Amino acid sequence: MPHQCTSCGRTFADGSKEMLSGCPDCGGNKFQFKPPGATDPDPEPGSGSSDRDATAPAETEGQTASRDDAEPRTRSNSARRTADATTDATTDATTDATTDATTDTTTSVTTDAETDAAASGAEADRVEAGDDAATGPEVDAEDRAQASARSDVVSPDELPDTDGTSSRPETGGDDGGGPHADERPGLDSLREELNDQFESIRIVGQGEYELNLMELYDRQEYIISLREDGRYVIEMPGDWGPDDE
Amino acid sequence: MGLLTNLRDSVSRVTDRLFTDSEPKRIGIYGPPNAGKTTLANRIARDWTGDAVGPESHIPHETRRARRKEGVEIERNGRKVTIDIVDTPGVTTKVDYKEFLDHEMEKDDAVRRSREATEGVAEAMHWLREDVDGVIYVLDSTTDPFTQVNTMLIGIIESQDLPVLILANKTDLPESNVQRVANAFPQHETIPLSALEGENMDEVYDKIAEYFG
DSSP states (O other), X not given: OOEEETTTOXXXXXXXXXXXXXXXXXXXXXXXXXXXXXXXXXXXXXXXXXHHHHHHHHHHHHHHHHHOOHHHHHTOHHHHHHHHHHHHHHHHHHHHHSOHHHHHHHHHHHHXXXXXXXXXXXXXXXXXXXXXXXXXXXXXXXXXXXXXXXXXXXXGGGOXXXXXXXXXXXXXXXXXXXXXXXXXXXXXXXXXXXXXXXXXXXXXXXXXEXXXXXXXXXXXXXXXXXXXXXXXXXXXXXXXXXXXX | OHHHHHHHHHHHHHHHXXXXXXXXXXXXXXXXXXXXXXXXXXXXXXXXXXOOOSOOOSSTTOOOSOEEEEEEEEEETTEEEEEEEEEOOOXXXXXXXXXXXXXXXXHHHHHHHHHHHHHHHHHHHHHHHHTOSEEEEEEETTSOOOOHHHHHHXXXXXXXXXXXXXXXXXXXXXXXXXXXXXXXXXXXXEEEOBTTTTBTHHHHHHHHHHHHO
């Protein structure tokens, strides 16, 4: 059970798509990663607790990154750069410590999950996790599960709650919210999430907005339109042509 | 051929910009909602081109998209100044659909107006960052000018080194207090006017020519 919900304790197989829209039991969105060698729920003295602490937020970030849409991604350029850098570093470190198969696993975990976790701390933890995975019998299964999680799109029937954004993780920002967007159960949490990540416009409620003028002025992206479900359409600097004025 | 034509047009536009002194300055009309920005834009456009820029309304956030009137030629003292006027949506830090319900608007319309107004503020801030060469800042002289929005916008404009003309509008109303506006921004010249009645427009045009010519 490599992943465990920090709220209710439900566990998930590595690469499980069920987590992508939150815990089906309690709706929690924080999970801790438990490598096969560390299945004891009680924190071990020494390395065990630090492993859990540093890995859990990274997994949560990964889950968020895979289900969000265009708006959060606009802000994650620096995070992506961090992820790239960390990937390289982690790959090197892991290659020294483990087998080639484990290198693949560890690299992909880093690429998918890493955003803003401290590079050095996270790196050390992943090397540890890689060691455990290399000695366990589940390496192949985990590779497949993770490859599936990376490449597949979650089908709606795999999700406990219907969340339109989850099934289209890589679509552009101009996708519509659907006719019943306002009725979706996750709307409040979506708003919350967007507000946290996109502070130039805070959606207080339907038809109520608070604007951060300095943020609006400072950001290069230009918000073209707001959707009723709280999403934004923005024009990215890359789309601006020489004639756009 | 189409590509070549586009390329040629782009090149000629760029060279025109580089070498033509008479490129019209793009002047943004900024200010809080209901200050009279569109009334002023229409006044200027009607006086010098005969056209209007957009509809005016006493309901806040009537202008929810920036509107541009290009090539407005203003003649002062035998000299012509050509400007592009950009009438921008009123800038505010809060938009609430409930304020529109007081104007006998249905809730759905009010919510939509609220959303569009918010987009409008984002657009206005974007224009300020990218696309204006000077600012006419319009204030309702019957209201308190010491607001977060005014302070922030004037600060941004100053940080951009943009020429700014502050207009104390609505002098036709008895509650008008031009001095209060002047006191709020002593570092800038404040021109009183009534865009609705056309009062003191001569001085406004003099100053436009002086600041943006």
